[in-house]
Amino acid sequence: MFRLYRAVRVNLSFQRFTHAFTVYRQPAVLALIFLGFSSGLPLALTASTLFVWLSEAGVDKTSIGLFAAIGTPYALKFLWAPLIDRLPAPILTRLFGQRRG
16 A cells, blocks of 8 residues: 555656656747856856866965855856846936846
8 A cells, every 4th residue: 555655656746847847848948048058158168277277387276266266256146136136326227227127
């Protein structure tokens, strides 16, 4: 009895899981995923190449780590960007109005 219940429960959770990912099959969503990936790829390739060059040039690991720490705010942009969108920029808001969207 327990095995049957467990099999049904696993089957239902798998169905919910696959149903949740049906939205990602839409062409517009696939295009956005591709664009997001391709926009982040150059930064990752440049940063990793820079770290290798710096280590081969004899730069100590503390300085290389500082370069990585400088990139952290950009990586967390999704957290602070909505706040920046809602704050009025003094000169730009007078010229163009408040940003929407």
